[in-house]
Amino acid sequence: MKNKSVKTMVASVLAVGMMMGIPASAFAVSPGGMSVPSAQSVDSSENCAQILDWLGIQIPRHFDSQAPYKINTLSESDPNYWQAEWETQVYNYKMVRNYPTLYTQDAWDAAQSAGTVMMGLHPESLTDANKQQILEARDAIAALADHQLKPYSDGINGEVIYLWGDDMPVTTLAEDLQFPLVNYEGESVYDNADFQPFLIPYLLDDPSSAKGTIIVASGGGNTSRSNPVEAYAVCPEFNKLGYNCFLLQRRVAPYNNDDIVMDMQRAVRMVKYYSDQWGIDLRVRCWLCPATRAAAATSAPCWKNFTATSPPASLTLTTSATPWTPSTAMWTWPI
Numbered sequence: 001m002k003n004k005s006v007k008t009m010v011a012s013v014l015a016v017g018m019m020m021g022i023p024a025s026a027f028a029v030s031p032g033g034m035s036v037p038s039a040q041s042v043d044s045s046e047n048c049a050q051i052l053d054w055l056g057i058q059i060p061r062h063f064d065s066q067a068p069y070k071i072n073t074l075s076e077s078d079p080n081y082w083q084a085e086w087e088t089q090v091y092n093y094k095m096v097r098n099y100p101t102l103y104t105q106d107a108w109d110a111a112q113s114a115g116t117v118m119m120g121l122h123p124e125s126l127t128d129a130n131k132q133q134i135l136e137a138r139d140a141i142a143a144l145a146d147h148q149l150k151p152y153s154d155g156i157n158g159e160v161i162y163l164w165g166d167d168m169p170v171t172t173l174a175e176d177l178q179f180p181l182v183n184y185e186g187e188s189v190y191d192n193a194d195f196q197p198f199l200i201p202y203l204l205d206d207p208s209s210a211k212g213t214i215i216v217a218s219g220g221g222n223t224s225r226s227n228p229v230e231a232y233a234v235c236p237e238f239n240k241l242g243y244n245c246f247l248l249q250r251r252v253a254p255y256n257n258d259d260i261v262m263d264m265q266r267a268v269r270m271v272k273y274y275s276d277q278w279g280i281d282l283r284v285r286c287w288l289c290p291a292t293r294a295a296a297a298t299s300a301p302c303w304k305n306f307t308a309t310s311p312p313a314s315l316t317l318t319t320s321a322t323p324w325t326p327s328t329a330m331w332t333w334p335i
Contacts, residue, residue, distance in 0.1 A: 067102070067152040068095060068194075069141075082131055086123040089138045090181050093118065094192050096141060098249050099152070100232045101200060102159045107140075107147035112228075114140040119182055156278045161199040161246075163266045168196060172256045179254070190224040190252050197263040199270070202235040202245035208279045210244040215267050217248040222260055224252055244280055246271055 072088040074081045093115030100108060114137040121130050152159055170177075179193040204210050216238070218230035225231070227247075235245040250263040271280070 067099070082126055082134070083123045085138070086118070086121065086126070086134050087181060089115070089118060089134055089141065091192055092141050093137060094190070096144060097227075098195075099159050099200075100227070101202070102148060102150065102152060103144045104147040104149060107144050111137075111140040111144055156201055156203075156274070159200060161201065161270070163197045163199065163263060163270060169259070169262060170255070171258045172254065176256070177254050190220075195251070197248070197250050197266075199267055200235075200247040200249065202239055202247065203278075203280075204239060204242070204244055207244050209242075210280070211242045213244045213246065213271060213275075213280055214238050215246050215248055215271060217250060217264060217267075220252060222252055222257065225249065 070088050070091050072081070072085045074084050078084075093111070096103075096108075097112055097115065102108075103111075114133070117133050118137040121133065126134075150158065155161065177193075179191070180189050182189055199215075216231050216235055218226045218234075220226045227249075231247050235247050238245045246267065248264065248267045250267075251260050274280075
């Protein structure tokens, strides 16, 4: 995912560099689309630092990460700086909390703790102490780059397996898809507007030796995902019992129940479809959802056939050749 502010900053860096007599070849663009100093030249790094300092832009350490971070390109002297910094770091916090296996536990926990504090701030009435809390959240999130365990990538060996690609079906009315940053007036604001549902693999060292495969979906009443207790702590325990796991990061409100259930069905279908390629034995297939009011509300509609509304680009995954029902469905609560 590439954001507009990054593209604007790239253009600004190159333009100012040319004004200062520095050739565009002194800079490189990473695969993620973000401008970074060229590793081939020490002078390039110095040139980039000089230009960014001249622009008044501070670049966090995660700047060249493949994860879809955003950065605040405003100078601190700009009157809108702190509003933009708060919005940027709220976005980053809501994004990284979905990737628990990408970083070391201590670093990820620190980012979550600082981010939770920042979410309670109101950007229109920030004190100096509040501004420091925003910076602490920014630094904790940026520090994740120093504690990354594997590349951010889409696939069985990476952190994410996206369910829909560019063809995610949406039945929720457009006017209902509102994504305010924080919950000041009771809105559902768990995800960023660009969230795409995906699976996180928790596989045994030898996936083919597993007793079966479990798809875990945490509770949250369809308004959030209660992942820390009901998913992130649960999947490793199933691994210890000999099962492969996939954690489903499904859509939640403001998406309606049909959209949420389609993500659940798609997850089952995807794991079944790729089981041979991924070396997964599906002798036992269980679907775990902690028993919340959302589970009770969706248990019946889960078996509704949404094939007609699935995107054509998904091809075989949406045909009857790959069933969308699990062998076993369990509504349970972790204790």
